[in-house]
Amino acid sequence: MTAQEATQMSTKDMSSTASPSQARALTAIDLFSGCGGLSHGLKRAGFHVVAAVEIDGKAQATYELNHPAVRLYPKDIRKLDPMQVLSDTGLQPGDLDLLAGCPPCQGFSRLRTRNQQTFVKDDRNNLVADFVRFVKVMKPKTIMLENVPALAKDGRFTRMRNQLGAFGYGMVTHILDAADYGVPQRRKRLIMLASRVHRPEMAAKAGSRITxxxxxxxxxxxxxxxxxxxxxxxxxxxxxxxxxxxxxxxxxxxxxxxxxxxxxxxxxxxxxxxxxxxxxxxxxxxxxxxxxxxxxxxxxxxxxxxxxxxxxxxxxxxxxxxxxxxxxxxxxxxxxxxxxNALPPPFIAAHARALRKGLLEAHTMTPAESSMTTAR
Incomplete structure (x- = not known):
């Protein structure tokens, strides 16, 4: 894959190979959207991003320049009611196909954790709990969370995983290099995929790196x-x-x-x-x-x-x-x-496609088959 192909792949490219039963729009919401890298990756993977949340004014303006059709909530997520977001977008709890986000990670950064502390005192780190709050109310079918590798060693991440497990989600978590997924950059990131309708799997690595x-x-x-x-x-x-x-x-x-x-x-x-x-x-x-x-x-x-x-x-x-x-x-x-601070769109798109594949396959299963898949 060339750099231009990796950058320009669109949802049209994907839908042209999908069967009629696979062409249905899959909804996504982007929490902590920044300037829109995550949303762009989700769109490339074939998701319809219906809402996004961002607190920074300049990031909001940039997001709206590039994603004008997405309903953007320009406010502190801690003051946002997830039921209001569902109501505004015409969704009910359980309808949303994918809830995705990267809670601000500066408090977990490598320089902040050089002393090997696994619990960093920074108010931004508590936004992980707000991510879980949205999951609890919205009950999305799948979840994607991306962050710095140091988050994996923090007690709040362990607590979040335990909560998601109690909500019925199966999870897979890895620390991956974005360079293996069509990004021309060496960038180690933690990514967690979770689902309550199928067994989630990470995307396969690309065959070669883009220089x-x-x-x-x-x-x-x-x-x-x-x-x-x-x-x-x-x-x-x-x-x-x-x-x-x-x-x-x-x-x-x-x-x-x-x-x-x-x-x-x-x-x-x-x-x-x-x-x-x-x-x-x-x-x-x-x-x-x-x-x-x-x-x-x-x-x-x-x-x-x-x-x-x-x-x-x-x-x-x-x-x-x-x-x-x-x-x-x-x-x-x-x-x-x-x-x-942006999430590299090709990295997001690769793993969002993996979730999309599982969602579409689960959509064609009977309830009994779906429960057997998630239980494995």
């Missing part, structure tokens, strides 16, 4: 583009520009320059060796974070040009399509945060 070269091969120079996101300018001192120009192309690092050419702050630290490093053309990119436009935040220099990747290039490496809209008036920091 930086494949993902960016159709992107022109920022100076010649009409894409305002791609053309957002850099502001670097002359000294930093000269340092970047010295770093070897195609995977080089500041450590290749020798000790006398290191920045003073780098000489004081033995860690963070990827900062001021270049990506390699024929490998996947490193994890795209909110600092993806800043060379001091990671290996975010372009493989060949003496600049960081642009925000459009960062979005492509996250698996967004080329025409995904961002309002540049929000500024680089806000857009970088949205892109870095």
């Amino acid at each position: 930086v070269r494949q993902a960016l091969k159709h992107v022109g120079a920022p100076s010649t583009t009409k894409d305002k996101l791609h053309a957002m300018p850099e502001r670097r001192s002359q000294a930093i520009r000269e340092l970047i120009a010295l770093i070897p192309k195609n995977g080089g690092s500041r450590t290749d320059l020798g000790a006398d050419r290191q920045l003073a702050c780098h000489k004081r630290s033995n860690g963070f060796r990827d900062v001021y490093g270049r990506m390699a053309w024929d490998d996947v990119s490193p994890t795209i974070t909110s600092g993806c436009h800043n060379p001091s935040k990671g290996r975010f220099l372009h493989p060949s040009y003496n600049r960081t990747i642009t925000l459009r290039e960062a979005a492509l490496l996250q698996g967004f399509p080329r025409d995904y809209k961002f309002d540049i008036s929000h500024g680089k920091e806000a857009i970088g945060l949205m892109i870095g």
